[in-house]
Amino acid sequence: MSSEYRLSRRAFVFASVSMTATLAGCAATTSSARRAPLPEKVSLPIGPPTDAELQARYAALEDGSHLIPAIPYQKMDPKYFRQRVADPTGETPGTVVVDTPGRFLYVVEPGGTAMRYGVGIGRDGFAWQGEGIIHWRQHWPRWKPPAEMIVRQPHLERYSIENGGMEPGIKNPLGARALYIFQNGQDTLYRLHGTPEWDSIGKATSSGCVRLVNQDVLDLYTRVPYHAPIVVHQEPLVPVSAV
Structure with a gap:
């Protein structure tokens, strides 16, 4: 070859x-x-938390130099536990919705779900409603009661704006975090904030602000950025599916 x-x-x-x-x-x-595989719509799990999740969710924790006590969640109404639910609001993802009559706060998520928190709300006559934005957010804020509140409760004068407010801490009425609501560029004096008074959740006790247990406001703070839209309802929230 x-x-x-x-x-x-x-x-x-x-x-x-x-x-x-x-x-x-x-x-x-x-x-x-x-x-x-074809892309699928993300679907987050919906349902009440397990007892193990509740124990972890509401356990004592240290945040900065502050020790937040555990929440005796067994004494709370279970519907006010932080949990993911089907979105009843119909709002755009990223919107915060306060259902004042229901005592719930929602953060709307993509995919048809919302994170729901139980809240305490303002007494009749001291409640705000409407649309606004989260214009400012604060870790462990100082509490400075407005002049109108001091007129009603003169003993709060020592915490006035002129006197520098109340030092941050576990006994501060604004708790571990505060989110400040503005409308048309003006401060509404309406806040979403933490509270050490876990037994106020589900009740109308505060002067117009929405309060969450500190463990929940810490979680809320991570989900709500600056300038997030917020809608506050004073009428019962009608679920989207019922419209």
Whole structure:
């Protein structure tokens, strides 16, 4: 067999192998692409938390230099536990919705769900409603009661704006976090804030602000950015499915 023939045959075999490998590679790529799953809409789990989740969720914790006591959640109405639910608001994801009559606060999520928190709300005659934005957020805020409140409760004068307010701390009425609501560029004096008074959740006791247990306001703070829209309802919230 001539050397020229051997070289030609070797070149043919090499070319055949290379073409086969190339075709196999294309076939594998095409087949893999055909088998690729289609994107699915993200669906977050809905339902009440387990007891183990509640123990972790409402346990004592240290935040900065402050020790937040555990919440005796067994004494709370279970409907006020922080939990993910089907969104009843119909608002755009990222919107905060306060259902004043229901004593709930929702953070609307993509995919048709919302994180729901139990809240305490303002007494009749001291409640705000409407649309606004979260214009300011604060870790362990100082409490500075407005002049109108001091007129009603003169003993609060020592915590006035002029006197620098109340030092941050576990006994501060604004708790571990505060989110300040503005409307048309003006402070509404309406806040979402923490409270050490866990037994006020589900009740109308504060002067117009929405209060959450400190463990819940810490969670809320991570979900609500600056300038997030907020809607506060004073009428019963009608679920979207019922409209």
